[in-house]
Amino acid sequence: MEILVCVKRVPDTAENEFELNSAGNDLDRGDLVYSVNEWDNYAVEEAIQIVDKVGGNVTVITVGDSESEEVLRREMAMGANNGILLSDDAFEGSDGKGIATILKAEIEKGKYDLIFTGAQADEGAGQVGGMLAAMLDMPYASLVNKIEMGEGKIKVGREIEGGNQEMNEIALPCVLSIQTGINEPRYVGIRGIRKVASVEIPVKSASDLGLAAGSVGKAGAKTKRIDYFVPDMGAGAEMLAGSTDEIIAKLIEKLKSKGGL
Amino acid sequence: MTQIFAYIPFQNGVAEDVAMEFPTAAAKIDKGASLTAVLTGSGADLDKVAKEMTGLYAEVIKIDHADLAYPNAEVVRKALLNTIPAGAIVLMPHNTFGMDLAPGLSVKMNAAYAADIVNFDGMEGATLKASRQELGGAVSTHVAVDVSSGAIITIRPGSFAAVDGKTASGAVVDKSSNAGDLSAKRKFIEVVQAEVGDVDITKADVLVSIGRGIEEQENIEIAEELAKAMKTVVSCSRPIVDAKWLEKGRQVGTSGKTVKPKVYMAMGISGSFQHLGGLKGNPFIVAVNKNPKAPIFQVADVGIVANIIEFMPELTSAINDL
Ligand SMILES: Cc1cc2nc3c(=O)[nH]c(=O)nc-3n(C[C@H](O)[C@H](O)[C@H](O)COP(=O)(O)OP(=O)(O)OC[C@H]3O[C@@H](n4cnc5c(N)ncnc54)[C@H](O)[C@@H]3O)c2cc1C
Numbered sequence: 390m391e392i393l394v395c396v397k398r399v400p401d402t403a404e405n406e407f408e409l410n411s412a413g414n415d416l417d418r419g420d421l422v423y424s425v426n427e428w429d430n431y432a433v434e435e436a437i438q439i440v441d442k443v444g445g446n447v448t449v450i451t452v453g454d455s456e457s458e459e460v461l462r463r464e465m466a467m468g469a470n471n472g473i474l475l476s477d478d479a480f481e482g483s484d485g486k487g488i489a490t491i492l493k494a495e496i497e498k499g500k501y502d503l504i505f506t507g508a509q510a511d512e513g514a515g516q517v518g519g520m521l522a523a524m525l526d527m528p529y530a531s532l533v534n535k536i537e538m539g540e541g542k543i544k545v546g547r548e549i550e551g552g553n554q555e556m557n558e559i560a561l562p563c564v565l566s567i568q569t570g571i572n573e574p575r576y577v578g579i580r581g582i583r584k585v586a587s588v589e590i591p592v593k594s595a596s597d598l599g600l601a602a603g604s605v606g607k608a609g610a611k612t613k614r615i616d617y618f619v620p621d622m623g624a625g626a627e628m629l630a631g632s633t634d635e636i637i638a639k640l641i642e643k644l645k646s647k648g649g650l
Numbered sequence: 651m652t653q654i655f656a657y658i659p660f661q662n663g664v665a666e667d668v669a670m671e672f673p674t675a676a677a678k679i680d681k682g683a684s685l686t687a688v689l690t691g692s693g694a695d696l697d698k699v700a701k702e703m704t705g706l707y708a709e710v711i712k713i714d715h716a717d718l719a720y721p722n723a724e725v726v727r728k729a730l731l732n733t734i735p736a737g738a739i740v741l742m743p744h745n746t747f748g749m750d751l752a753p754g755l756s757v758k759m760n761a762a763y764a765a766d767i768v769n770f771d772g773m774e775g776a777t778l779k780a781s782r783q784e785l786g787g788a789v790s791t792h793v794a795v796d797v798s799s800g801a802i803i804t805i806r807p808g809s810f811a812a813v814d815g816k817t818a819s820g821a822v823v824d825k826s827s828n829a830g831d832l833s834a835k836r837k838f839i840e841v842v843q844a845e846v847g848d849v850d851i852t853k854a855d856v857l858v859s860i861g862r863g864i865e866e867q868e869n870i871e872i873a874e875e876l877a878k879a880m881k882t883v884v885s886c887s888r889p890i891v892d893a894k895w896l897e898k899g900r901q902v903g904t905s906g907k908t909v910k911p912k913v914y915m916a917m918g919i920s921g922s923f924q925h926l927g928g929l930k931g932n933p934f935i936v937a938v939n940k941n942p943k944a945p946i947f948q949v950a951d952v953g954i955v956a957n958i959i960e961f962m963p964e965l966t967s968a969i970n971d972l
Contacts, residue, residue, distance in 0.1 A: 400785060402920070403862065406943050407788045416789065485753065485763060508749075512784050514765035519753030528724060528835035531750040544839070549746045552844035552898055552905050557722070560835040570892040611762035611796040620781070620790045626937060626953030633961070636954055637968045640936065643952055647934040649856050649913035650880065650969065 390445035390538075392436040393501045394469065395492055395518075396429040398453055398460040399511035414616040425460045428507025430467070430574040432567035435536060436505055437468040437575075443538055445502075446470045452480055452491050461590055466581035467574070472590040479595045482607030485516035490605050492517070493524045494598035503543075504564045508532050515566065522564035530557055532568040652683035652773075652797075655711075655734050657742040657751075658703060659721065663695040665702060668743040668805070670812035673706055675741060675805050678770035679778060683739075686711060687820075690729050692719040697822075704820040706813060714826040717834075723750035724834040731758055732830040737800045739778075744804035745904065752802045761800035764793060768809040773797075786922045787945040806923060847899015851885040856913045859902060861887040861925075863918015863939065863958050867895045873917060876962045879969040885909065887919050903928040917958045921946030938962075 400407070404422035409415070436447040448471040449464040451457045461472035475491050483491065496504065504522075508531060509515035515531065522529030534554065535546030547555040548568050559565075595602065603609055629636045644650045656672035658665055669687070676685045687707035689700050692714055700712040713729045734740060736759065742748040744766040756763035769781040776798035783790050795801055851857060858877040864870060870884070877884045884900065891901045902909050903925045910931035917938050919925060926949060929935075937950035940957050947953040954961065 402786050402788060406941055407785060408943075409789075485765075486757065489757075512765075513782075513786070514763075515749045516753040516763055516765055519750070520757050520763070523754035523757035529750075529754060530836060531723075532746055546842070547746065547750070548905055549841070550904055551907075552901065554842040554844070556839040556842060558837045558839055563835070569888065573894065611799075611801075612764050613794045615779070615792040615794050617789050617791050618781075622948040626935075626947045626950035628947070628953045628955070633956070633964055636956075637965055640952065640954070640965065641968060641972070643934075644880075644913060644936070647913050649915075649934070649936075650972070 390440060390443050390503065391499070391501045392440060392445060392447050392503045392505065393496065393499070394429065394432045394436050394447060394449050394464070395504070395506040395521075396433065396449050396451050396460055396464055397426045397507070397510045398423050398451065398457045399426045409617055409619065413618070416617060423456070425463055426507050426510040428509060428567060428569055429464070431569050431571050432505040432507050433464045433467050433469055434572045434574040435567055436503070438572060439503070439536065439538060448473060448499075448501075450475065450492065450495065452476070452483070452488050458590055462582060462585050462588075463577055465585040465588060466577045472588070474590055474592045475598065476592050477594040479600070479602055479606045482610055482613070483605050484610035484612045485514055486520055486611065487605040487609050489517050489520035489524055490609070491598065491600065492521055494600055495593060496521070496525065502562050504562070506564070506566045508566045508568045518564050518566035525564065528559050528563045529565070530559055530563070531566040533565045534568045534571045536565070536571075652680040653735065653738040654679060654683045654685045655688050655738050655740045656685065656707070657730070657740065658687050658689045658699065659743060659745075659747055660689070660691070660695065660699045663698045665699050666743065666807070667812065668807045669703065670706065671805070671807070671810040672741050673813045673817065674810040675767075675770065678810070679739065680773050684708070688730065688733065689713070690715075690718040690721065690726050692716050700822045704818065704822060705816040706818055708818050708820040710820050710822045711825050712822055713829050714824070715829045715832060717832040718829070720838045721747060722834060722836060722838045723747065723754070724836045725832050726751055727755050727758065728832050728834070729829045730755060732828045733825050734759070736760070739797060739800060740802045742802070742804055743807050745807060748804040752804050756802040759800055759802065761802050762795050762797060764795045764801060764803045766806050767803055768806045783923075786920055788920070788943070808927070844898060847897045849883045849899065851883060851900055851902070852907050852909050854882050854885075854909070855911055856880050856882040856915070857885045857902070857909060857911045858882060858915045858917065859885040859887070859919060860890060860917045860958075861919030862889045864890065865918075865959065867893070869959055870895060872959065872962045872966075876915075876966045876969075879966045880915075887922075887925050901928075916946055916950065917962060919946055920944050921949060
C-alpha cells in the first residue's frame, strides 16, 4: 500500500493571539508560532497504522516555502518513510485549486493507492482533498473517522452531523480527508526529529512538475483573500474585572439571576 | 443575468433550516439574479420538500432517482453536473455534506470555489466580494471571487437571516430524465447512529463545558467539582473527546450533541462555529478564557479573562460557601 499524505504548516491557534498589523490588512506575522495542521497528524498516524498492518510506504508532501520542510521532518519522525517539498515562488498566492493542481502534478509522477489530506487546515475551507480527487478522477470521501482495509476497495466511515457515522464502500485508489479523533497520533520527541534531520527531502519546482506559469499561484487563483478585518459583532460579552474575589461575587449574582445557581 | 442555484438538503421529508437562508444569501450576491432551488432524492420525501420549496423559490428543480435516495456526494455531483448550466453560481451549506460535494463539483464545473461564507459584500463586474473566517474564527477576511465562469459557494448555516413565511409561488420542474449515468466508485452502505453516553447533557439546564484550555486529563476533576457545586454535569468541546478524556456523548457541537441549557459555562473554549452550532435556545453564556481576544467573548454574555485551572476551584469553593 503506497500512501501519500498532504500536510501543511499553519499558524498554531493554541499558541498565538492573532492581531492585525498596523495597516489593518494582514496579520501581524512578526512572531507567530507555526506547527503542523492539527488534522494532518491524524492523517499521518492513520497512514502509518495501515502500512504497519498491510505493508507499504507513507510519503508526506507539502506545498510551501523552505520553512515547510520542518513539518515534513516532524511527520517523518512520526514514521512516514519519505518527504517531498513542492516549492516555487510561482506557487505563492495559489487558491485551493492552485494547491490541488500542484499536488496533482507530483502525484501523477508516482503511483499511490491512498491519498490523505486533513479534513481542513488554517483557512477552514476543507477544499484541497475534494478538488484533488476530482482532478485525478478518483473517488473521494471527506471527514473520514474510520478505515477498514479490503481487497481493491475499503470501507470508510464519515463523521456526519450529530456524531453519526456514514459508512461507505470506496474503490482504490481514492482520496480521503481525515477527521480528528480517528486515532491517537503518536507523540514526537526531539530525539525522533533528530533521527530524521539529515534524511534528504527532494524539493520540486514548477518546472520540475511541468506546471505552466499562470496555471497556479496568484495569477491562476479565482478566489483571492483581499484583507483581514475585525467584524462588527455587536456589543460582545460584558467583561468582569477586578480582583478574583470581586469577579466571583459578580458572577455568582449573575448566575443566581439567570438560573445557574 | 446571474443565475443562482441553491441545493436544498433534507432529511426524512424535512428541509434543513439553511433552505430558508439561501434566498437572503442570494439577494446579497445579486438582487437581480434568478434563484432556483435544486433537490435530489427519491419518492415521496422528495416530492413533499420540493412542493414546500415552491413557497420560497420561484423555480424548484427536482431530480428523482433511486440512486439518489441517500445523498452520496459522488452521485449527487453527477446529477447536478447534468442539470445546472455552466457559469451558474451554486449555493450549498458548509456542513458535512457540502464539504463532501462542493470542492469536487467546482473542479468539474470549472468554477471558482468559496467555502464557509458568512456574508456577501456585493458584486463588481464579475467579482463577488465575500466575508469568511480563518484560524478557527480568530480572524475574519474578505475574499474576492471571480465568478465569470461560475462559482460553487458553501455558506455557513445560521449566518444569513431566514426568510419568513411564503415569499414565492413557484413551480416544481421535474428534471429526473436529465440525471444521466449515476454509477459511482463510492457506495453508501448505512448510517450508524452515535452511541448514547453515560450522561445526557441535552436535558441539563446548566452545563459546565470544558475545552482544550483544560490542558490535562487530570484537570477534568476540577470541572467535575464545579459541576457538582452547580448540581449539574460536565460537557465539552471536540478536542476533549478526540483525546478520549470524555466520551462522545458529552460533546457539544455540530458533530456532537445539540444542547439547550439556560446557563452555559464555556471554560477554555475558543468558540468555533462548529461548537456554537450545538448551542441552541439562546442560553446565558459565561466564558472564561486566558486569551482576551478569544472569539467566544463575541458571543458570550459575560466574559472573564482568567486561567480556568485556577479560576474554577475558586468559583467552586465560593459556591459551596453560599
Ligand atoms: C466538520 C467538523 C465538525 C466539528 N464539530 C465540532 C463539534 O461538534 N464540537 C466542537 O467543539 N468542535 C467541533 N469541531 C472542531 C472545531 O472546529 C474546533 O477545533 C474546536 O471546537 C475547538 O475546541 P476548543 O475551543 O476546546 O479548542 P481551542 O480552539 O484550541 O481553544 C482553546 C481555548 O482555551 C483557551 N485556553 C487555553 N488554556 C487555558 C487556560 N489554562 N485557561 C483558560 N483558557 C485557556 C485558549 O485561549 C483557547 O481560546 C469540528 C470541526 C470540523 C471540521
